[in-house]
Amino acid sequence: MQAKQYIRERFFPHMWCAGCGHGIVLNSLLRAVDQLGLDKNNVVMVSGIGCSARISGYVDFHSLHTIHGRALAFAAGVKFSKPELKLIVPMGDGDALAIGGNHFIHAARRNMDITAIVMNNRIYGMTGGQFSPLTGVDKNTSTTPFSNIDNSFDTVELATAAGATFVARTTTYHVLEMTALLKKAIEHKGFSVIEILSQCPTQYGRKNKEGDAPAMLDHFREMTAKADSEKIKKNPGLISRGIFVDRSDKPEYCEQYEKIIQKAQKAIKGKQ
Amino acid sequence: MKRTRLVFSGSGGQGVITAAIILAEAAVIYENMNAVQSQSYGAAARGGSTRSDIILSDSNIYFPEVTSPNILVCLTQEAYAKFSPIIRPGGLLITDSKFVQTFKKIDAKQIELPMYETVMGKIGKPIVFNICMLGALIGITDLLQFDSIMQVLKTKIPSYFIKMNEKALKTGIDLGSQQRQSL
Amino acid sequence: MNKNIKFVQGNEACVEGAIYAGIDFFAGYPITPSTEIAELLSRRLPQKGGKFVQMEDEIASVCAILGASLTGHKVMTATSGPGFSLKQEAIGYACMAEIPCVIVNVQRGGPSTGNPTHVGQGDINQARWGTHGDHSIIALTASNHQDVFEMTIEAFNLAETYRTPVILLFDEAVGHMREKLVIPEKNEIPIVNRLRTALKKGVDYHPYLPREDGRLPMSDFGGDHRYNVTGLLHDMWGFPSNDPKVVKGLLHHLNDKISNNIHRITRYKEHYLEDAEYILISYGSSARTAIHIAKNRRARNEKLGVLELQSLWPFPKEMVREKCRNAKAVLVVEMNMGQVLAQVKACIDRPETVFLANRIDGELITPSDVKSILRVIQGRGV
Numbered sequence: 001m002q003a004k005q006y007i008r009e010r011f012f013p014h015m016w017c018a019g020c021g022h023g024i025v026l027n028s029l030l031r032a033v034d035q036l037g038l039d040k041n042n043v044v045m046v047s048g049i050g051c052s053a054r055i056s057g058y059v060d061f062h063s064l065h066t067i068h069g070r071a072l073a074f075a076a077g078v079k080f081s082k083p084e085l086k087l088i089v090p091m092g093d094g095d096a097l098a099i100g101g102n103h104f105i106h107a108a109r110r111n112m113d114i115t116a117i118v119m120n121n122r123i124y125g126m127t128g129g130q131f132s133p134l135t136g137v138d139k140n141t142s143t144t145p146f147s148n149i150d151n152s153f154d155t156v157e158l159a160t161a162a163g164a165t166f167v168a169r170t171t172t173y174h175v176l177e178m179t180a181l182l183k184k185a186i187e188h189k190g191f192s193v194i195e196i197l198s199q200c201p202t203q204y205g206r207k208n209k210e211g212d213a214p215a216m217l218d219h220f221r222e223m224t225a226k227a228d229s230e231k232i233k234k235n236p237g238l239i240s241r242g243i244f245v246d247r248s249d250k251p252e253y254c255e256q257y258e259k260i261i262q263k264a265q266k267a268i269k270g271k272q
Numbered sequence: 273m274k275r276t277r278l279v280f281s282g283s284g285g286q287g288v289i290t291a292a293i294i295l296a297e298a299a300v301i302y303e304n305m306n307a308v309q310s311q312s313y314g315a316a317a318r319g320g321s322t323r324s325d326i327i328l329s330d331s332n333i334y335f336p337e338v339t340s341p342n343i344l345v346c347l348t349q350e351a352y353a354k355f356s357p358i359i360r361p362g363g364l365l366i367t368d369s370k371f372v373q374t375f376k377k378i379d380a381k382q383i384e385l386p387m388y389e390t391v392m393g394k395i396g397k398p399i400v401f402n403i404c405m406l407g408a409l410i411g412i413t414d415l416l417q418f419d420s421i422m423q424v425l426k427t428k429i430p431s432y433f434i435k436m437n438e439k440a441l442k443t444g445i446d447l448g449s450q451q452r453q454s455l
Numbered sequence: 456m457n458k459n460i461k462f463v464q465g466n467e468a469c470v471e472g473a474i475y476a477g478i479d480f481f482a483g484y485p486i487t488p489s490t491e492i493a494e495l496l497s498r499r500l501p502q503k504g505g506k507f508v509q510m511e512d513e514i515a516s517v518c519a520i521l522g523a524s525l526t527g528h529k530v531m532t533a534t535s536g537p538g539f540s541l542k543q544e545a546i547g548y549a550c551m552a553e554i555p556c557v558i559v560n561v562q563r564g565g566p567s568t569g570n571p572t573h574v575g576q577g578d579i580n581q582a583r584w585g586t587h588g589d590h591s592i593i594a595l596t597a598s599n600h601q602d603v604f605e606m607t608i609e610a611f612n613l614a615e616t617y618r619t620p621v622i623l624l625f626d627e628a629v630g631h632m633r634e635k636l637v638i639p640e641k642n643e644i645p646i647v648n649r650l651r652t653a654l655k656k657g658v659d660y661h662p663y664l665p666r667e668d669g670r671l672p673m674s675d676f677g678g679d680h681r682y683n684v685t686g687l688l689h690d691m692w693g694f695p696s697n698d699p700k701v702v703k704g705l706l707h708h709l710n711d712k713i714s715n716n717i718h719r720i721t722r723y724k725e726h727y728l729e730d731a732e733y734i735l736i737s738y739g740s741s742a743r744t745a746i747h748i749a750k751n752r753r754a755r756n757e758k759l760g761v762l763e764l765q766s767l768w769p770f771p772k773e774m775v776r777e778k779c780r781n782a783k784a785v786l787v788v789e790m791n792m793g794q795v796l797a798q799v800k801a802c803i804d805r806p807e808t809v810f811l812a813n814r815i816d817g818e819l820i821t822p823s824d825v826k827s828i829l830r831v832i833q834g835r836g837v
Binding site for chain 1: 479480482498501502504506508510511512514515516518519520521522523524525526527528530544545548675676677678679681682683684685686687692694695
Binding site for chain 2: 460461462628631632633634635740743744746747750819821822823
């Protein structure tokens with residue numbers, strides 16, 4: 001792959017910390033787009049606010065860097081007004097599931113053809129390491145100085161319950177798997193969610209003594225296993241990776257609306 | 273400049289506001305008048321006392337509300353108690369004799385009509401009570417033409433209800449024309 | 456019977472204006488007293504091949520129209536007080552990213568949940584300063600249905616001309632009452648369509664580099680020019696920048712593009728204003744009360760007129776000062792605690808001659824409310 005053909009070199013170097021997992025996500029994502037052979041003019045990347053959201057500025061697609069938590073709402077407007085476009089929405093864990101939680105579940109319910117990527121580094125990185133809805137109990141952050149008592153969402157379970165028609169999870173350690181899953185998510189017709197565990201050595205890693213970036217990546221390898229694998233059956237405490245939902249029984253919203261337009265126009269003709 | 277100020281009042285669900293809209297729309301679209309219709313809103317769609325104001329005029333209408341109506345219609349006792357004091361002295365006050373017991377002390381021409389009972393007797397559907405009231409109003413006053421009201425009804429209700437509404441409107445006109453007044 | 460004559464609510468007049476202006480995308484959320492706009496458009500838009508979506512909340516609605524505007528559509532959302540508050544961050548985003556859109560606020564009594572089914576005009580300052588930071592905004596209003604129709608078209612035209620959100624500040628009384636609306640024939644009222652770049656594929660397009668006339672041609676998402684849109688301060692490519700020169704230049708551009716064109720944006724009407732000794736300044740439904748009084752007083756040869764404002768922001772300072780130059784006294788008639796009053800006082804030669812006739816109890820201000828204040832000003836006692 002010629003990475004250069006998909007990035008805006010003018011705006012590099014990027015602003016992420018050394019060791020940040022988000023660059024790995026960018027890499028895998030561009031590979032997925034390349035392998036799918038998408039026309040850059042047909043791809044719109046919409047993001048919110050946070051470290052993850054900056055990804056949209058670096059890619060040579062149409063890019064919309066919006067306000068905190070609202071990326072999916074903007075994306076809905078782009079997609080619904082021009083359904084032929086491919087919508088990719090990278091979000092951080094706080095962006096997607098705290099301030100953007102309402103838009104997240106309703107996007108899943110509505111089933112518009114949008115790919116949501118939750119880049120889960122379990123922390124608000126840009127503001128200096130506060131806990132998010134995915135941090136986890138007992139963890140240390142800059143707003144839980146006596147440890148965290150805030151329960152977490154499980155992104156996969158939440159997206160599934162809300163009605164997302166494609167749900168997957170992987171990590172920044174598993175880059176080939178990530179590209180494969182991103183390809184499937186982007187190709188899926190309907191609302192797809194892919195959670196990618198991504199390391200934040202600067203904030204989460206340092207506060208929770210998880211070591212440097214390679215150590216954190218190694219930890220992703222150790223703490224996860226493929227869904228339905230022998231490993232996960234023997235170790236139910238591990239986090240499973242892979243595809244959890246992939247259904248085609250629920251109609252896509254924009255296609256359904258085309259039928260509404262036909263009905264509405266038929267009703268008018270009937271009157272004339 | 274000719275100007276008529278009307279207030280229709282009753283309880284939610286009697287169709288008072290719908291009647292007001294039909295009257296004003298007929299005046300604007302079919303009789304080349306100006307009209308403004310407004311209403312007071314509460315949170316509930318049914319029950320409670322309801323009021324709608326209509327101003328008909330041959331010139332521009334600016335302030336849209338009616339402070340003292342030339343014509344007041346009251347379809348409940350509560351509405352009568354609340355609104356009868358605002359009628360313009362010498363105005364026309366129409367009530368339904370089943371629902372309203374009138375007081376003597378009001379400076380207005382009070383006309384009590386058995387609109388509800390006639391509708392129930394002849395048609396049997398309370399839903400067209402308001403249309404009968406409109407009929408009574410134009411029967412008494414010649415405010416608008418029968419045809420204008422019918423034209424509006426045809427744009428607003430399904431065709432299979434037109435006959436029933438027409439009958440209610442005519443029933444009202446019959447009741448009203450026995451009490452014809454010149455305004 | 457003329458088929459172009461309708462008898463409608465003000466909210467429907469707004470919908471008719473939006474359709475005339477070429478709306479093809481609406482996102483909204485139910486809220487009294489603006490809901491009829493969403494209801495009507497949910498029917499009308501698909502009939503003409505446009506899109507209507509009811510989003511999960513007020514914030515999502517305004518965000519969705521901004522996304523749709525970037526794909527090249529004419530977009531609108533409608534709300535009222537609480538919803539208008541929720542939309543503020545995205546309105547600021549639209550100012551910063553220069554995304555054309557129309558936001559209708561059918562005002563009700565406030566603050567907070569306030570008086571949902573009753574009239575108010577308390578959001579005038581919020582329309583100007585509801586979102587944070589130095590920004591500019593256009594806000595229009597109207598007192599009758601013909602003007603609601605025309606101002607809605609103007610709102611779309613101004614949004615496209617200046618690449619800015621335009622606020623339509625109606626109120627419950629005008630929104631809900633019914634009166635006549637005559638829909639003009641096609642082309643009777645000019646429509647401004649989006650200015651798109653003429654640059655061909657492969658030529659560098661700068662989405663945020665103004666032309667000499669200050670306008671910025673756009674390029675639709677999905678087209679040949681791929682660029683970045685952000686709410687951060689940004690350079691001519693739309694890429695985030697905190698270079699002090701870039702920051703200062705952008706802020707000046709965002710404000711100047713409106714303030715330098717105030718004379719082009721200003722909309723108003725004069726009623727009996729020539730030779731008026733007493734001037735009532737009003738807007739929205741309260742202007743109906745003011746005009747009612749002036750009409751009656753003129754019949755008695757009293758020199759009283761009305762200056763009806765139809766654009767509230769940018770506030771038409773020069774025009775108001777000019778029109779009021781020879782007035783003995785100016786009475787601002789509005790349904791809040793003096794939001795436009797403060798603007799008038801700040802711009803006219805003798806602020807001590809400016810007075811307020813207001814009503815804030817959820818009822819439409821009546822002619823007698825205004826007349827009692829007028830008597831005092833005119834030295835005729837209470």
